[in-house]
Amino acid sequence: MATSKTYDNTALQEKARDHLWMHFARQSVMTEGDGVPIIVRGEGHHIWDSSGKKYIDGLSGLFVVNAGHGRERLAEAAARQAKELAFFPIWSYAHPSAIELADRLASYAPGDLNRVFFSTGGGEAVETAFKLAKQYWKLQGRPTKHKVISRAIAYHGTTQGALAITGLPGMKEMFEPVTPGGFRVPNTNYYRAAEMGFTGTEEQFGLWAANRIEEMILFEGPETVAAVFLEPVQNSGGCFPPPPGYFQRVREICDTYDVLLVSDEVICAFGRIGEWFACDAYGYVPDMITCAKAMTSGYAPAGATIVSDRIYEPFSHGSVSFPHGYTFAGHPVSAAVALENLDIFEEEGLNARVRENSPLFRATLEKLQDLPIVGDVRGDGYFFGIELVKDAATRETFNEEESERLLRGFLSKALYDAGLYCRADDRGDPVIQLAPPLTIGPAEFDEIEQILRGVLTEAWTKL
Numbered sequence: 001m002a003t004s005k006t007y008d009n010t011a012l013q014e015k016a017r018d019h020l021w022m023h024f025a026r027q028s029v030m031t032e033g034d035g036v037p038i039i040v041r042g043e044g045h046h047i048w049d050s051s052g053k054k055y056i057d058g059l060s061g062l063f064v065v066n067a068g069h070g071r072e073r074l075a076e077a078a079a080r081q082a083k084e085l086a087f088f089p090i091w092s093y094a095h096p097s098a099i100e101l102a103d104r105l106a107s108y109a110p111g112d113l114n115r116v117f118f119s120t121g122g123g124e125a126v127e128t129a130f131k132l133a134k135q136y137w138k139l140q141g142r143p144t145k146h147k148v149i150s151r152a153i154a155y156h157g158t159t160q161g162a163l164a165i166t167g168l169p170g171m172k173e174m175f176e177p178v179t180p181g182g183f184r185v186p187n188t189n190y191y192r193a194a195e196m197g198f199t200g201t202e203e204q205f206g207l208w209a210a211n212r213i214e215e216m217i218l219f220e221g222p223e224t225v226a227a228v229f230l231e232p233v234q235n236s237g238g239c240f241p242p243p244p245g246y247f248q249r250v251r252e253i254c255d256t257y258d259v260l261l262v263s264d265e266v267i268c269a270f271g272r273i274g275e276w277f278a279c280d281a282y283g284y285v286p287d288m289i290t291c292a293k294a295m296t297s298g299y300a301p302a303g304a305t306i307v308s309d310r311i312y313e314p315f316s317h318g319s320v321s322f323p324h325g326y327t328f329a330g331h332p333v334s335a336a337v338a339l340e341n342l343d344i345f346e347e348e349g350l351n352a353r354v355r356e357n358s359p360l361f362r363a364t365l366e367k368l369q370d371l372p373i374v375g376d377v378r379g380d381g382y383f384f385g386i387e388l389v390k391d392a393a394t395r396e397t398f399n400e401e402e403s404e405r406l407l408r409g410f411l412s413k414a415l416y417d418a419g420l421y422c423r424a425d426d427r428g429d430p431v432i433q434l435a436p437p438l439t440i441g442p443a444e445f446d447e448i449e450q451i452l453r454g455v456l457t458e459a460w461t462k463l
C-alpha cells in the first residue's frame with residue numbers, strides 16, 4: 001500500500017518543536033541535531049521516515065503492530081464500521097462489534113475467563129483490574145484486601161493506580177504519593193540471580209522467586225492483599241521469561257491466601273509468545289488477563305480486562321454494578337478492527353508461525369554472544385532482550401555515565417541510522433529489546449543480527 005505523498009520535513013520539525021509534547025522523552029531532542037525522527041509510512045515489517053529512508057520495525061511500533069503495517073483490510077474494516085456506526089458507548093448499551101469481540105476474546109481466553117471489560121489501552125486495563133480486585137473483595141465481605149504485589153522494574157502503566165503497581169522507582173518519584181498499597185518482590189532475572197542472593201538451577205530460582213510473593217503476602221498479612229500483577233514475560237529490564245514451575249507455584253500461593261492472580265499481557269498476548277494469551281504458553285490460568293496493544297495490531301486503540309466467572313459472579317445480579325468505565329472503551333471502530341485483525345491471525349496462522357520460528361530467531365541472536373559486549377540473550381516467542389555488559393565473564397554492568405553515553409549517546413541513534421528501529425533501554429541493566437511483527441522469518445532474523453553485529457562491534461570501541 002505504497003503512498004507517494006511527500007512531507008515537508010523542515011515544516012514538520014518546526015511544528016513538532018513548537019507544539020508536540022513527546023511521551024517519555026527529553027523534549028530537548030527536538031532542538032538538537034536533526035530533530036525528532038518522523039515516521040510517515042509502514043508496510044509489512046518496514047517503516048519509512050520523512051526523508052524517505054527505510055527501516056526494519058524491530059519493535060512493532062511499541063509491541064503493537066503484530067500483523068505488520070499497511071494492511072488495507074484493517075483500514076477498510078475501520079472505514080466500514082465508521083460508516084455504519086462510528087461511535088456508541090457501552091455504558092448500559094451495546095453494539096454488535098463490541099459484543100462479537102467480547103465473545104471472541106472469551107473464546108481464546110483460558111479456563112473460565114469469560115467476561116470482558118473493555119478499555120482503550122493497557123494502563124486502563126491494569127487500572128480496571130486493580131479497582132475490580134478491590135471491589136470484588138469488598139463484595140466478599142473482606143474490605144481490607146486492597147494491597148497489590150508486583151515485581152521489581154516491571155512496567156504496568158502510568159495512571160496513579162497502575163503506577164502503584166509499576167516497579168520502576170524513577171517513574172514514580174515525581175508523582176508521590178501514588179495510590180497506596182503497592183508492594184514489590186524480585187523479578188525472574190536469572191542472569192542476575194546471584195545479585196539477588198540466589199545460587200542454584202533455573203528451576204530452583206523460579207521457586208525461590210515465587211516464594212518471595214508468599215513471603216510478601218505473609219509479611220503484609222493475607223487479609224490485606226487483593227492481587228498479584230505479573231507479566232508472563234517481564235518486558236522492563238529486558239525480557240525475563242518465567243523459570244519452569246514459577247507460575248505453577250505462584251498459582252498455588254495465590255490459591256492458598258485468596259489472592260487474585262492478574263496476568264498482565266499487554267505485550268505478551270496476541271501471538272507475541274506464540275499463543276493468543278501467553279499464560280497458555282506457561283500452563284497457568286490467572287483470575288484476570290489485561291491486554292491491549294496487538295489486539296488491533298495498532299490500527300485503532302483498544303484494551304481489555306478479561307475476568308473469570310468467579311470474579312464476575314458478585315457483579316452479575318441484583319443492584320450491584322462496577323462504577324467504572326471509559327467513553328471510548330469498546331469503541332465500534334476499534335472492535336471491528338480487532339475482529340478483522342484476529343481473522344488475519346487465524347488465516348495466516350501467526351501464532352503457530354511464532355512457535356515454529358522462535359527457536360531459530362533465538363539461535364540467530366545468540367550468535368551475537370561472541371561479541372564481548374553481549375552478556376545475555378533471553379526471551380521467548382518473537383520477544384527478545386540482549387543485555388549489554390562491560391565484562392561478559394564477571395557480568396559487570398555499566399555505570400550511569402557509561403550507560404548514558406552508550407545507550408542514549410550512541411546505540412539508539414546508531415541502530416536507527418543502520419536501518420533498525422528497536423529499543424535500547426536502561427530501566428534496569430542496559431538491554432536492546434526486539435519485538436518485530438510476527439510476519440518476519442529467517443531472512444529477517446539474519447538481517448537483524450547483521451545490523452546488531454555491526455553496531456555492537458562499533459559500540460565496544462566507544463567504551
Ligand SMILES: Cc1ncc(COP(=O)(O)O)c(C=O)c1O
Pocket residue numbers: 120121122123124126155156157158231235264265266267292293
Ligand atoms: C505490561 C504492560 N502493562 C501496561 C502497559 C500500559 O499500556 P498503555 O501504554 O497502553 O497504557 C504496558 C505498556 O507498554 C505494558 O507493557
